[in-house]
Amino acid sequence: MSKPTLEERIGQWRNYLEKWPAVRPADIDELEDHLRSQIEALRQAGLDEDEAFLVAVKRLGDLDAISREFAIEYSERLWKQLVVIAGSPTSPLSSQRDTMLAVRLAVASAVAIKIPSLFGYHLSGPPSDLAFYLPNLSLFVLPFLAIFFGLKRGLRQLDRWFWLAIPFIAAGLLVNLMPFKAGGQTQVLTAIHLPIALWLMLCYAYAGGQWRSHEQRMNYVRFSGEWFIYYTLIALGGAVLMGLTLFIFEAIGLNVEQAIIEWVLPCGAMGAVIIAAWLVEYKQSVIENIAPVLTWLFTPLFTALLLIFVVVMILTGNAIQIEREVLIGFDLLLVLVLGLLLYSISARDPQQPPGRFDWVQLLLVVSALLVDVLALWAMAARIFEFGFSPNKTAALGLNLLLLVNLAWSALLYGRFLAGHIPFRRLERWQTAYLPVFAAWAWFVAVLFPVIFNYR
Amino acid sequence: MEIDKDLVAASATPLVLAILSEGESYGYAIIKRVSEMSDGELQWTDGMLYPLLHRLERHGYVESFWGRSESGRQRKYYRLTRAGAEQLDRQRRQWQVVDKTMKGILSLAIDQAGQPA
Numbered sequence: 001m002s003k004p005t006l007e008e009r010i011g012q013w014r015n016y017l018e019k020w021p022a023v024r025p026a027d028i029d030e031l032e033d034h035l036r037s038q039i040e041a042l043r044q045a046g047l048d049e050d051e052a053f054l055v056a057v058k059r060l061g062d063l064d065a066i067s068r069e070f071a072i073e074y075s076e077r078l079w080k081q082l083v084v085i086a087g088s089p090t091s092p093l094s095s096q097r098d099t100m101l102a103v104r105l106a107v108a109s110a111v112a113i114k115i116p117s118l119f120g121y122h123l124s125g126p127p128s129d130l131a132f133y134l135p136n137l138s139l140f141v142l143p144f145l146a147i148f149f150g151l152k153r154g155l156r157q158l159d160r161w162f163w164l165a166i167p168f169i170a171a172g173l174l175v176n177l178m179p180f181k182a183g184g185q186t187q188v189l190t191a192i193h194l195p196i197a198l199w200l201m202l203c204y205a206y207a208g209g210q211w212r213s214h215e216q217r218m219n220y221v222r223f224s225g226e227w228f229i230y231y232t233l234i235a236l237g238g239a240v241l242m243g244l245t246l247f248i249f250e251a252i253g254l255n256v257e258q259a260i261i262e263w264v265l266p267c268g269a270m271g272a273v274i275i276a277a278w279l280v281e282y283k284q285s286v287i288e289n290i291a292p293v294l295t296w297l298f299t300p301l302f303t304a305l306l307l308i309f310v311v312v313m314i315l316t317g318n319a320i321q322i323e324r325e326v327l328i329g330f331d332l333l334l335v336l337v338l339g340l341l342l343y344s345i346s347a348r349d350p351q352q353p354p355g356r357f358d359w360v361q362l363l364l365v366v367s368a369l370l371v372d373v374l375a376l377w378a379m380a381a382r383i384f385e386f387g388f389s390p391n392k393t394a395a396l397g398l399n400l401l402l403l404v405n406l407a408w409s410a411l412l413y414g415r416f417l418a419g420h421i422p423f424r425r426l427e428r429w430q431t432a433y434l435p436v437f438a439a440w441a442w443f444v445a446v447l448f449p450v451i452f453n454y455r
Numbered sequence: 456m457e458i459d460k461d462l463v464a465a466s467a468t469p470l471v472l473a474i475l476s477e478g479e480s481y482g483y484a485i486i487k488r489v490s491e492m493s494d495g496e497l498q499w500t501d502g503m504l505y506p507l508l509h510r511l512e513r514h515g516y517v518e519s520f521w522g523r524s525e526s527g528r529q530r531k532y533y534r535l536t537r538a539g540a541e542q543l544d545r546q547r548r549q550w551q552v553v554d555k556t557m558k559g560i561l562s563l564a565i566d567q568a569g570q571p572a
Contacts, residue, residue, distance in 0.1 A: 030482065030505060030531045033524065037483040038501070061500035069506035073513070353521035353529050419522035419532075 006049050010035065017063060022071035026351040035060060095282065098152060102278035105148050109141040109274060110267035117262070124261050131182035135175040138195035141270045143168045145277055146205045152281070153208035160209050167201040171445075178449055185390040186449040193394075197441035199224070200434065217431040222346040223280055225291060225339070230276035238268050292347040299340050300360055306367035313374070320378040327395040330375045334402040337368040341409060345430060350423040354416060362413045365406050372403060390452040394444050401440055405433050458497060467499070467507055469550060472535060472543040475517060479534035482508065508533055516542050 004012070010032065017028050035056050042052035060066075116136075121129045146164055155161060171194055180187040206223060207216035242260050249256045313320075320326060344361055376399065383392060412429055415421045474480060474488050482504050489497055511517045516539030524530040535543070 026531075027505065027509075029529060031502065033481070033528055033530050034483045034501060034505075036528065037524075059501050061502040063502070065500075066502040066506065069503060070509070073506050073509050351519075353531070416520070419520050422518045422520045424518070 003050070006039070006053060009053050013057065017067070020067040020070070022074050023067050024074075024349060024351060026349060026353060027070060029353065031060070031066075098278065098282065101148060101151060102274055105144040106271035106274040109144040109270040112144070113140045113266045113270045114263075122262065123266055124258065128182055131180070131187065135180075135187060135191040135194060136172075137191070138198050139168065139172050139175075141273045142195070142198045142202065145274055146202055148274060148277060149202065149205035149208075153205065155205070155208060163209075164205050167198060171198060174446055178454065180449065180454050185455055186452050187454075189390055189394050189448055190445045193441045193445040197438060197445050200438035200441065203434070214428055214431045217434055218346055218427055221342055221430070221434070222291075223277075225343050225346065226280045227276050229290060229294070230279045231272060234272045234276055235269075238272065291343055295340055295344040295347065296357065299344065299357070299364055302337065302340065303360055303364040303367060306364070306371055310367065310370060310374075320375050326375065327379060327392065327399065330372055331395055331398050331402070334368060334372055334399065334406065337364060338402060338406060341365060341406075342430060345427055348423065350427065352423070354419070358413070358417055362410060362417065365410045365413065369403065369406055369410060372399065376403075390448055390455055394448065397440065397444070401436060405430075405436075463497065463499065466497075467504075468511070469543065469546040471504070471507065471511065472516060472539055472546065475533055475535040476540060476543055479532050481530050481532050485533075511539070514542075515539070 013035070014028055014032065017023055017031070018025070038056035038059060039049075039052045042055055043049070047055065116132065117123075121132050123129070123133060143165075146168070150161060150164060155164070175190060175194065178190075180190070203217060203220045204211045206220045207213060210216050242264055245260065245264070246256060312318075341361065341364075344357075383396060388396075408429060409426065412421065412426045416423055416426060470489055471485060474485050480488070482501075486499060486501055486504060489499065508517065508519070512519055512533070515536060517533045518536055519531050519533050522530055522532050
């Protein structure tokens with residue numbers, strides 16, 4: 001029987017450690033580096049391969065004891081493991097209570113969206129009705145989501161509930177008391193930015209009041225991404241359901257379009273917000289596997305797209321067309337790139353050493369920045385020439401905010417890849433930047449109408 | 456001489472912080488440095504250093520990053536943060552008090568033991 005080689009022995013040693021859920025591959029890499037350093041030193045002192053391996057393993061100590069220490073240090077890793085095995089994150093009793101809570105709040109928001117119709121506002125009504133619904137839309141559901149998190153996180157103190165309520169009350173008063181021109185630019189901007197501003201305020205409830213904690217903010221970013229996936233899935237299912245409903249009722253000569261637009265669609269869209277949030281909380285481990293897969297899939301694709309775009313632009317010499325929509329388009333591009341970046345940051349184990357995927361990620365950010373700078377440069381003259389309309393200012397402001405965020409992210413990513421800083425710095429930068437987005441969203445929603453005279 | 460387990464454990468954190476205050480380093484080098492400084496008297500179970508380093512990182516006293524060894528292997532390095540330097544300073548003062556007290560009381564004990572009954 002031939003003796004195992006040193007590499008085989010180290011492989012077996014790794015296998016043994018991998019059985020422990022609290023010890024991550026990155027931790028094993030670190031220990032392996034130690035083991036190999038020790039073996040090299042012992043070999044230089046004159047020991048043969050076998051002896052050196054045995055002594056080095058002995059010096060490293062009892063692997064079970066080390067793993068136990070890791071388990072104490074990383075209790076949250078073990079916790080996740082338990083969840084996957086048991087299939088339920090909390091005790092059956094409390095999860096049942098959460099389910100009931102989510103269903104009740106979903107029904108409540110579905111009822112809330114219909115209350116205005118008692119006062120003659122109809123979703124399928126004249127444009128003036130729509131002008132009422134549009135800016136108010138988030139106010140029919142997000143307060144219920146805030147209650148969901150408040151109760152789930154056990155917010156007891158009255159003053160915390162008070163802080164939680166303030167943004168919603170303020171928003172409700174503002175959008176309904178401000179003398180908007182129906183369908184005007186500033187009203188549409190408020191309708192778009194208010195949900196974002198309120199969503200970021202929900203971080204307070206999500207974090208149980210500890211919104212200053214970077215970990216909690218990162219968790220909220222993770223939650224938002226996963227919520228988006230769930231909501232999209234539910235919306236797809238809902239669309240199929242509504243399509244089929246239309247079809248089968250048509251078969252017996254009934255047109256239910258009105259019922260769907262007035263009832264099924266709005267109530268479903270509102271309730272799904274709560275249900276998606278509950279699903280994220282309840283089925284954490286399922287999406288945790290989907291989000292990284294989506295980023296792995298789309299990061300290289302978008303990187304390729306952007307690089308091809310730059311090359312084509314250089315080869316054909318076609319400048320970027322100067323339209324207002326183009327600026328918004330580039331905003332969306334940057335939002336998307338930031339979204340991919342956030343997804344991969346939140347799904348990444350910060351202990352992991354830099355890998356090939358990190359280079360692709362950096363390439364994505366850099367190419368997006370390049371494209372955006374080209375676009376801004378092309379548009380700069382036009383922007384000043386025609387003055388600042390509300391839409392253009394909002395689009396430009398967002399673009400600059402994203403540009404700053406991504407440029408600094410790229411710099412930090414580069415430094416991380418060069419081995420100068422820990423990955424955590426990148427996380428910190430993103431979580432520290434969240435209030436900037438919140439402030440901007442509030443600024444556009446509340447002060448733009450005043451500045452631009454409700455245009 | 457075998458040093459008591461509790462003493463080894465209590466001195467581990469200030470030792471690691473002090474070594475990192477000399478400059479960034481990695482696990483194996485830290486252990487070698489401890490051994491050098493104590494003339495081989497202070498022996499750790501090597502593997503136990505890593506959970507400790509990770510704990511110090513969670514407390515924000517050190518930060519880690521991945522680099523390469525001379526032979527090109529991936530290697531995790533640690534460096535002291537500002538919070539870590541402050542913590543080292545606190546621990547140093549604590550140890551000075553313990554050290555002074557011990558020296559005083561132990562020399563008294565030696566005197567008494569040395570005197571004929």
